[in-house]
Amino acid sequence: FPSSGPEVYPALGNLHLLPYGVQEGQAVFETAPGALVVEAIRERSTATFAEIELRPQGTVRSTQPSVVAATNGAPVTGGARLRVATDVPARVTIEVATNPRFRRPRRITLGITDEFGAAMATVRGLPPGTTVYWRARMRRRRQESLGPVRRFQVPPRAGSAAAVRVAIGSCAAQFGPVFDELTAAAPDVFVWQGDLNYPDTVGPFAQTVAGYAGIWRDFLANPRTAVLFERGLFAAQRDDHDYGVQDANSTNLVPWGLRPWESLVESRDFYRFSAGLAEFWVLDQRRHKTDPAAPDGPDKTLLGAEQRAWLLRTLEQSRAPFKVVCSPCTLAPLPANARDGSWAAGYTRERDLLLKHVAQSVGGRTIFVTGDTHWTMAYERDGLFEARPCPLGIPSPNDITLTQPLAAEEARALPGVAYADDERGHFALLDVHGTPGGAARLDLTLVREDGARPYTRRFEVPDPSG
Ligand SMILES: [Fe+2]
Missing domain, CATH: 3.60.21.70 (Alkaline phosphatase D (PhoD))
Known part of the structure; x- marks a missing residue:
């Protein structure tokens, strides 16, 4: 994945664009030299699978869901949009609080994550300027887990002179x-x-x-x-x-x-x-x-x-x-x-x-x-x-x-x-x-x-x- 490397090499410019030599990305593969690259990859990639069988050693139980990414989205009036991505399908509830211990949280039910393992929430009605904490609570069959705590500051209301x-x-x-x-x-x-x-x-x-x-x-x-x-x-x-x-x-x-x-x-x-x-x-x-x-x-x-x-x-x-x-x-x-x-x-x-x-x-x-x-x-x-x-x-x-x-x-x-x-x-x-x-x-x-x-x-x- 891009985020796991490679290191930044300033002298090499667009490092992960180097195989293409330009910043044209996928457009390169529509050219004759690009077609040669794809052909070479296909030729060397000989793996094929007719069937993959997995045999568990212990008893089978459902996976406890966990968060892959939980990030703040764009501001909305009195709040923000929130994003969650999970590793396995799960029923997601977002807990929102104005204290980091989540006393008296507000809960937003989002239902089951979609085909990309994603769920998005829009939280509103929060006081401008306050720091808001949130986390995802995920449920899958009888397994339940909590995602990491995120926070953001609610932007000042429209017209406010606050910085x-x-x-x-x-x-x-x-x-x-x-x-x-x-x-x-x-x-x-x-x-x-x-x-x-x-x-x-x-x-x-x-x-x-x-x-x-x-x-x-x-x-x-x-x-x-x-x-x-x-x-x-x-x-x-x-x-x-x-x-x-x-x-x-x-x-x-x-x-x-x-x-x-x-x-x-x-x-x-x-x-x-x-x-x-x-x-x-x-x-x-x-x-x-x-x-x-x-x-x-x-x-x-x-x-x-x-x-x-x-x-x-x-x-x-x-x-x-x-x-x-x-x-x-x-x-x-x-x-x-x-x-x-x-x-x-x-x-x-x-x-x-x-x-x-x-x-x-x-x-x-x-x-x-x-x-x-x-x-x-x-x-x-x-x-x-x-x-x-x-x-x-x-x-x-x-x-x-x-x-x-x-x-x-x-x-x-x-x-x-x-x-x-x-x-x-x-x-x-x-x-x-x-x-x-x-x-x-x-x-x-x-x-x-x-x-x-x-x-x-x-x-x-x-x-x-x-
Ligand atoms: Fe660009």
Whole structure:
């Protein structure tokens, strides 16, 4: 499994992509050299089974269930979503308490785990700012067991001036030093918007529904992210590789990119959450994406009609002083991956519609935090602010430094580019709170994998109630 190794080897770049030589993942196997690799594996793999018989030595009894992964999900109003994955099918009840000894717990019955051994809960009605403890109680026939205790802090209610810290990042081929910085930053919420360790590069025979169920179960149990997922809230979103396809869009989806994720990681395509003076939109830009070859026009979309209408409506309705749009793909008018397209290239009509709507009908301050393109950037011009902390961990040489060795250098000369780096991993840290003078403040910092903080931008909305 990816989480059990190998060690991080910075000099080797995308280590588990090395057999493919690129970051194209499964797409390689559609090429002639890729077909040769698969052929060689098939030739050397001679094991076949007609039958496997198991004979127990003692008496047979049912297995006591245990938790494989128990992690906090995205925030919801007054609570959070919670995820459990078990080793054998079990009936799951979640116990929730505001004390670590579980005195007077609330119980949420989830029924039997699904075909991927998963169960998800949404817990609400908890006091903002309190620390909440939870654990899974599992039952299988007459066997009962308790899962490990997890905790999270309920984010401040919408409009509260209380401080909240949200980290946002994307794209990690390796669990390198940036994860130590993320853990040290102790965000209340971590939004990972895509390319969660590149499941399409695990190998050709893992590209199945069962394979992805195993990959996501293992991902949630990775010790490198344990503190982030088990003491903070973890809001996840898919980009193309999580859908199992390089450059995924609505025309090339595969079954293994869909149900295992929705069962084990996040059942919603897109969602938003409030945290004090900021509201966050977590967008899906793959599932409903138009074929990139289509001409740019009013119907060409990354979001699909339903998500687009929801985004425009909820942005307009939101009273939050800060609107943070977590857009997996980039949008600033700079050279971008034109083959695949994004709001920056090939889908600009939809981007311009959104930016016009923000300028005309959305109150407060809207900013964008993006990913997908593997060099980190901050851009600010003509009212558009985009931070692109990406990748979290794809050590160079990587796809960008090999194919566009001057990407960051050239970008620094372009109007609007306030920061560019293509050598190291980054994430964005957003600290939001009210000031003594009654203003709403958001400090956005780009944190580099070595702990440096090379870029900070402070936003203030002077009178958030107006
Ligand atoms: Fe990526």
